[in-house]
Amino acid sequence: DRGLFRARLAACLRSHLPVILMVQNGGAHAVTCTGYRQPEGAEPKSIPVTDVDGAERILMRSGAIETIYVHDDNLGGHAHYELHDSPPEGVEWDTSTPVDHESELWLVRGNVGKESPWWWTPSCLRVLSALVPKPSKLRLPVEQLIHLASALEEMVELAFGDLTVHYDVAFTSGVDYRRSMLALPLRPEARRSFDRDADLPRHLAVVSVNAGAKHLCDFLVDATTIDLDPDEGSLLAIVAPGVPVRSAPYKSLVTTAEEIGIPIIGGV
Secondary structure: OHHHHHHHHHHHHHOOOOEEEEEEEOEEEEEEEEEEOOOOOOOOOOEEEOOOOOOOOEEEHHHHOOEEEEEEOOOEEEEEEEEEOOOOOOOEEOOOOOOOOOOOOEEEEOOOOOOOOOOOOOEEEEEEEEEOOOOOOOOOOHHHHHHHHHHOHHHHHHHHOOOOOEEEEEEEEHHHHHHHHOOOOEOHHHHHHHHHHOOOOOEEEEEEEEEOOEEEEEEEEEOOOOOOOOOHHHEEEEEEEEEEOOOHHHHHHHHHHHHHOOOEEEEO
């Protein structure tokens, strides 16, 4: 599932976890992904992504990422590479193996939309697999992040109705998340009580809900838990910078938070 693979790749990079791609072009090679660019345009593309457990398909822009930044010992650090579903026309690739256009993913070493420098010839390598090193205390598998978003979709639909939303997922630390909240448009008078009531562990799983370019809310889950059951009982807190406190969606989120017994903070 190429969309799922891309979404997992982006989730790791958003979590500041490097992704080592194993690729093949005649012989084996490995490169390390250090970043990516979200799909651009007036209406950036979001695609339905289904996790391996067969849960509901959720929209994720990261499922359509193309540009990634790679450290390659043949070219250097943070080089512009691209992910494609098939080898682009005019780019070199290993033709000795048949191409499976339904399931394969290809890494283009170069920029298809621009003319390459005279000293570099773009090439295309078949992506075989990925390896992601992560801290031992970060027990929640990367695969579970997207499943977690799928499990929360019903709650999101109850709050936001027919609004078209897309999801981002990532790991972070409790300290870093609290620090990032300082830049969010949250109710100042509610910050003190939220900080008092929100017990955030060292490692967090964050499911972000967005509508277009607007960041609506984050659902925070303990990523140090073993055998996590991804349901409402897994939630630690709800942070909703894009949801005004007097709105119907916020009242729905408050009802859920009160039923579970978790803190919530809304937008200005």
